[in-house]
Amino acid sequence: MGAESKVFTHSQVSAHNTSEDCWVIINAKVYNVTNYLTDHPGGDEVLLAAAGKDASEEFEDVGHGSAARLMLDEFYIGEIDPSTNLATITGDTTLGPTKDVKDKPLQSTNKLLYFVLALAIIVLGLGIHFFDVFT
Structure with a gap:
């Protein structure tokens, strides 16, 4: 420099x-x-x-x-x-404000939370489906 x-x-x-x-x-x-x-x-x-x-x-x-x-x-x-x-x-x-590299860990955490939420919704949906099938 x-x-x-x-x-x-x-x-x-x-x-x-x-x-x-x-x-x-x-x-x-x-x-x-x-x-x-x-x-x-x-x-x-x-x-x-x-x-x-x-x-x-x-x-x-x-x-x-x-x-x-x-x-x-x-x-x-x-x-x-x-x-x-x-x-x-x-x-x-x-x-x-302009993006800062320090925000990266927060962005990764948000992505993980969205993934876990989506997975929970799928599991809940499958649980309800199987409950209806077997009752």
């Missing part, structure tokens, strides 16, 4: 959303990935879909390893201003 870190707003980053000028935000850091589009193993369309946006969740969901994380250093251009978020910029309060 460079010795001096520049701070960008979400609005500034969102202007860099083309194949000729492609920036992404990952974990509150800004990366200019324009020169990496053709080399990205997932194809340029993956990066272009995230161009000008916070791609933290997508980056983490794919499970990038240490090599990919080290490679990010090559494209690092600055930090995101924490006082800005997408809801402030767009006026859309449904967006809320």
